[in-house]
Amino acid sequence: MVNQQFTFAVHILTALAFAEETMDSQHLAASVNTNPVVIRRLLLGLRRAHLVETYTGKHGGTKLSKRPAQISLLEVYDAVQPRPVIAINERKALKQCRVSCNMREIMSGVAAGAEDAVRQHLRGITLQQLLRKVRRAA
Amino acid sequence: MVNQQFTFAVHILTALAFAEETMDSQHLAASVNTNPVVIRRLLLGLRRAHLVETYTGKHGGTKLSKRPAQISLLEVYDAVQPRPVIAINERKALKQCRVSCNMREIMSGVAAGAEDAVRQHLRGITLQQLLRKVRRAA
DNA sequence: CTAAGTGTAACGAACACAATTACAGATTAG
DNA sequence: CTAATCTGTAATTGTGTTCGTTACACTTAG
Numbered sequence A, B: 001m002v003n004q005q006f007t008f009a010v011h012i013l014t015a016l017a018f019a020e021e022t023m024d025s026q027h028l029a030a031s032v033n034t035n036p037v038v039i040r041r042l043l044l045g046l047r048r049a050h051l052v053e054t055y056t057g058k059h060g061g062t063k064l065s066k067r068p069a070q071i072s073l074l075e076v077y078d079a080v081q082p083r084p085v086i087a088i089n090e091r092k093a094l095k096q097c098r099v100s101c102n103m104r105e106i107m108s109g110v111a112a113g114a115e116d117a118v119r120q121h122l123r124g125i126t127l128q129q130l131l132r133k134v135r136r137a138a
Numbered sequence C: 001c002t003a004a005g006t007g008t009a010a011c012g013a014a015c016a017c018a019a020t021t022a023c024a025g026a027t028t029a030g
Numbered sequence D: 001c002t003a004a005t006c007t008g009t010a011a012t013t014g015t016g017t018t019c020g021t022t023a024c025a026c027t028t029a030g
Helices: A005-019 A025-032 A036-048 A073-080 A098-123 A127-136 B005-019 B025-032 B036-048 B073-080 B098-123 B127-136
Strands: A052-055 A061-064 B052-055 B061-064
Touching: A005 A025, A005 A036, A005 A061, A005 A073, A005 A127, A005 B098, A025 A036, A025 A061, A025 B098, A036 A052, A036 A073, A073 A098, A098 B005, A098 B025, A098 B098, A098 B127, A127 B098, B005 B025, B005 B036, B005 B061, B005 B073, B005 B127, B025 B036, B025 B061, B036 B052, B036 B073, B073 B098
Parallel strands: none
Antiparallel strands: A052 A061, B052 B061
């Protein structure tokens, strides 16, 4: 199974931006087509990152805590803490092999660069831009 | 468990570049610290991508089919066909929700951009560069 | 008080990945 | 020719990840 948390999180935030009012996890779950608990688990991370505010009790729910133009997808990415883009081999090296002994550090550099490339890309996209696409669409 | 095929593949190719002669899956497996069959499965993809040549029979094994300077990590990445960097939500949308109906296309764009960013990064790294790092190291 | 929310733990099912076993086929040495 | 040593590949298993689901305590509005 592929990790869809980032996609789910972006969907949630876009829905909140579009609604312009608080939504409960039931409705958010319907939009994403998943379970309310899955939504609430994601909201935990988004709340920690100060992207949303949640309210308990009757008429509770969630709303954005910043304007869509102030939220970049990089913040969302960091909030959900996805697995690294490139996984490095963590097992121990074969001592008598020079390649084996150096691969971990070498691949760490490659992986860090890849991670950075993704982050730079996401940094340039705001929730506002996605919202506009929804509004422009049919 | 994280998909390490790309890392394994880079390791294999670096080892072959370093050895400058054919190696069998037994030795490659020892360097990566895994099973020979895992190596042979990966070699299948690398062979399809014309990065290595394999020989069956006694004294068989694998060697690079290009010079290290001619092999970029992007070719390796494509050869192993890893999962996409960002997984999009494939389940069907909620018809009465405009956000839900447009998220798939919107996220496809975001995911494609992220994928492209990673590919650009990998395109700039050659096996020769990694090989030099191994040689420079202690 | 009651209804309608969230927060969170616990468990299960489906899936992905790697490890492993097994064996057929290819090639070389003798 | 035969034995030894490789690869190619299918099948199975073990383990971890992810998501879905149920359950229930807690919170708040009315």
